[in-house]
Amino acid sequence: MSPAPLLAGLATGLSGGALAGVFGVGGGLVMVPLLGLILGLDQRQAQGATLAAMLLPTGLPAVLEYRRRGIRTSLRLVAILILGFLAGITGGAAVANGIPASALRWGFIAFLLIIAMHTWRRKEPALPDRGAEPLDFSRGAWRYGLPIGALAGVLSGLTGLGGAIVVIPLLAARFRMTQHEAQLTSLAMLLPPIGLPGVLVYARTGSGLPWRVIGGVALGFALGAFLGARVATRLRGARLKQAFAVLAVAMALLLVLRGH
Template sequence: MSPEANHLLAGLGTGLCGGVLSGLFGVGGGVVMVPLLGLVLHLDQHRAQGATLAAMLLPTGLPAVLQYRSRGIHTSLRLVGVLVLAFLFGIYGGARVANLIPSEPLRWGYAAFLVLLALKTFFRRELEPVDRTVEPLDLSTGLWTAGAPIGLLAGVVSGLTGLGGAVVVIPLLASRFRMTQHEAQLTSLAMLLPPIGLPGVYVYAKAQGGLPWGVIAGVALGFAIGALAGARVATRVHGAKLKQSYAVVVLLMALLVVLRGR
């Protein structure tokens, strides 16, 4: 089998894993894809992060979004629009900073970020369940004053780490707008439908002299398939169990990053 075919298949498997995680937890999948691209294809930290962002340019999360909506879970398109607009500014700045950091420190910083994320997620206090049949999602206050900072911060984190920004968006939406876990996950997935990672991909591709586009094609295809499967499971699982499972997965990915360094 040619190296190009091997890269495509490796990208497909990596994208499938990332897609399942994305559909399950509402994240961009970078938590899994960045470590696996480094471990399986030996991409350095910068190219792994850039490739992950590039794979998310296509609306690969659309099957998962449709699955959430078919289960009666909804979000606000106005809020999604505000989050996306602010995200575009943040990801450009975050990617610029990331490409000024050498690969080894960037990789260790990425692992440390995953550990902190896992601990924060696991110990985050759950809000009381919200009955949307009685209390609709209230966006009368904070649409811009809270939504824009959340989107901006998510963009900066995404540019720095190659993650989709959901690691910031989901907990902040749950606390600020009192969204349920599933509503916050749907909102995060809806943000991925437009090519919001384009400014970051441009910075990474220019700084790294291009990106492995064959691998990226496989990742994008695998992600779309996996996201649908993950979403079908997520809509049937209690939010608290999703949160705990996500924390465990993030810790495992941090361990993979550390082991790769050894």
């Protein structure tokens, strides 16, 4: 059997993992377009493969690197986000499987552009000087954390992006987190196999999922996430935000070009 699918998946996972480590997202922003461009997967297969690769705790090296740098989050808030996510992902995946692949791709492009514009324009919150005080994100955890997680789950199932693309800006806005704190929270949320309900929906489609590719993506993602996290902890939040917006536009343009 040709090793090409495994190697292509490895390269794609490395790229997506680096993105996840730097920006705190699940990596689907890069992996979904690249799986289509490099391996010719249709939009639905690329989204399902990305969710499947994230079932393993591939972001753990990045989480440990953030913590080693002294960045902290709330495990209680992470658990609440996960509950909301699980409530939303199956419905999002079911909707995605009922949409034609071309329409799904154009919807994905529009979503990337909206996120890019919002991210570029979003201002970093004015944070108080916490000093040596421990972080406390418990206030409003259920009130805001549950709907944020549910929205992330729906969008994850619908687009294959993992949901972090909306979790990070919403956490920063509602809980006054720094960019790095929001990114760590997002990565921690993705450690359990929370995408499993969505993966099962995608796997039951006629085309199924390319499991050899998925194995390569998972391996590459773990390495890329660790390397990306080392870069992220050395960058200022504003620069991370701007770079993320530019990358989202670039991936949208790649998907547009693929359609011609």
